Amino acid sequence: MNTEERQLADLLHRVTPEPPRRVTVEDIAFRLANEAGQGRTPRLREPRRREPHRRRPSWGRAWAPALAAAAVVAVAGGSAAVAVGLTSHHGPAAATGSTRTTNSALPATSAASTSAVPITDGPYGAELVNKHTITPGTLVSGDSYLFGFEPGYLDQINPANGTVVQRVPVNTQVISTPVIVGGQVWAVTTYTSAGAVLTGYDAATLAQVASVQVPVSGRVSFAAAGVLAGSGHSLYLAAGNDLVVVSTDTHKITRRFVELQGPINSLATSPDGAKLYMSLGNFTLLTYGLPGLPQLASSTMSVSGVGANLVATSGGVWGTLNTQSTSVFFAPGGNLAKLVHVGDAMGANGYAIPTYSGGAVWLGGSQTLVCASPANGKVLATATVPKDNGAPEYVGGVAVAGSRAYASYSSPSAKQAGTAAMTVPAACGG
Numbered sequence: 001m002n003t004e005e006r007q008l009a010d011l012l013h014r015v016t017p018e019p020p021r022r023v024t025v026e027d028i029a030f031r032l033a034n035e036a037g038q039g040r041t042p043r044l045r046e047p048r049r050r051e052p053h054r055r056r057p058s059w060g061r062a063w064a065p066a067l068a069a070a071a072v073v074a075v076a077g078g079s080a081a082v083a084v085g086l087t088s089h090h091g092p093a094a095a096t097g098s099t100r101t102t103n104s105a106l107p108a109t110s111a112a113s114t115s116a117v118p119i120t121d122g123p124y125g126a127e128l129v130n131k132h133t134i135t136p137g138t139l140v141s142g143d144s145y146l147f148g149f150e151p152g153y154l155d156q157i158n159p160a161n162g163t164v165v166q167r168v169p170v171n172t173q174v175i176s177t178p179v180i181v182g183g184q185v186w187a188v189t190t191y192t193s194a195g196a197v198l199t200g201y202d203a204a205t206l207a208q209v210a211s212v213q214v215p216v217s218g219r220v221s222f223a224a225a226g227v228l229a230g231s232g233h234s235l236y237l238a239a240g241n242d243l244v245v246v247s248t249d250t251h252k253i254t255r256r257f258v259e260l261q262g263p264i265n266s267l268a269t270s271p272d273g274a275k276l277y278m279s280l281g282n283f284t285l286l287t288y289g290l291p292g293l294p295q296l297a298s299s300t301m302s303v304s305g306v307g308a309n310l311v312a313t314s315g316g317v318w319g320t321l322n323t324q325s326t327s328v329f330f331a332p333g334g335n336l337a338k339l340v341h342v343g344d345a346m347g348a349n350g351y352a353i354p355t356y357s358g359g360a361v362w363l364g365g366s367q368t369l370v371c372a373s374p375a376n377g378k379v380l381a382t383a384t385v386p387k388d389n390g391a392p393e394y395v396g397g398v399a400v401a402g403s404r405a406y407a408s409y410s411s412p413s414a415k416q417a418g419t420a421a422m423t424v425p426a427a428c429g430g
Contacts, residue, residue, distance in 0.1 A: 123383030129162025136397030137353035159401035179230035238264035268310035313374030351396030364396020371428035
């Protein structure tokens with residue numbers, strides 16, 4: 001090459017652009033997650049059709065002391081943010097009432113997990129099967145997979161090996177277990193007093209199949225936890241002062257049921273689909289029949305706390321109650337007059353939230369992992385949660401798939417967290 005040819009080559013190199021960098025799936029997922037966290041949910045103003053109701057006294061000033069107590073439940077009784085560091089795993093934290101999540105992109109497929117790591121002295125042979133930290137109380141088993149929220153994502157987990165198969169970016173603003181109905185997984189992806197959004201995903205592919213905007217009456221409870229329940233082909237959402245019913249077939253609101261006694265804290269449907277339990281204020285527990293929603297019972301406790309994280313079983317209702325400390329309770333038949341204290345949640349954060357899976361109720365924390373009878377609350381088996389050189393470790397939020405129980409695990413001292421798998425003991429249905 002002579003001098004003129006070399007100069008021409010240099011000139012062409014300077015004016016010709018570099019080939020563009022290939023856009024990866026990770027780039028798209030990251031961008032969508034950021035854009036979802038920066039969007040705004042418009043205030044929803046569509047007219048509401050009110051159902052007849054029996055008027056109850058308004059809260060008035062009596063509600064004010066409960067607000068402080070409710071905030072404690074959100075942190076100590078129901079919030080796993082403290083235990084698993086929600087803000088540290090998310091992108092920028094969402095401001096209240098400012099986000100709306102849309103997931104039009106295909107879900108990202110997670111890389112295969114590494115080999116399981118035994119947890120020293122872990123309950124029932126526990127081993128860490130992946131490092132995806134599922135928010136305690138949000139793991140559920142169904143449709144051949146496990147589903148749960150880790151900060152910023154809805155995960156689909158293969159119960160055969162614990163691998164996260166797929167996940168979609170979501171921006172959850174309330175702790176509430178996904179509901180699985182008719183081959184679909186439903187999640188509360190926006191939850192503020194400005195409005196709520198229910199998003200449905202295909203249980204096999206995690207492709208989004210629906211998004212339902214739900215107006216909120218009044219304001220959502222400061223102690224809201226476990227606000228979505230399902231039965232048959234219907235979803236039930238605590239939407240401020242209203243109970244909203246959404247069809248999973250048409251993806252439309254079919255009914256609004258007005259509850260004037262105050263914002264709804266939590267909902268749960270019985271395993272047979274015949275009853276819906278509702279927690280209000282400090283502390284009223286209402287029982288409704290399904291699907292027509294006639295009120296069957298009302299039970300009240302005069303306490304300064306708030307009931308949340310409801311779980312219904314054949315024998316009654318479980319949940320968390322904040323008074324001077326946060327505890328786990330069992331109300332046989334939904335009767336608070338017979339309420340039984342079954343454990344402490346203070347210090348155990350979301351790991352102590354009761355879950356019902358595999359025919360048993362599970363209660364975790366930093367000291368013991370307990371399974372109990374769903375019929376009468378009797379403890380069936382207890383295992384010790386280990387410590388790391390004297391520092392507490394946490395296990396809880398159990399979901400059973402086959403002969404294995406999956407749970408959230410954290411060892412802050414060892415800076416290790418993720419999803420643990422255990423063998424279900426015979427006493428707990430294994």
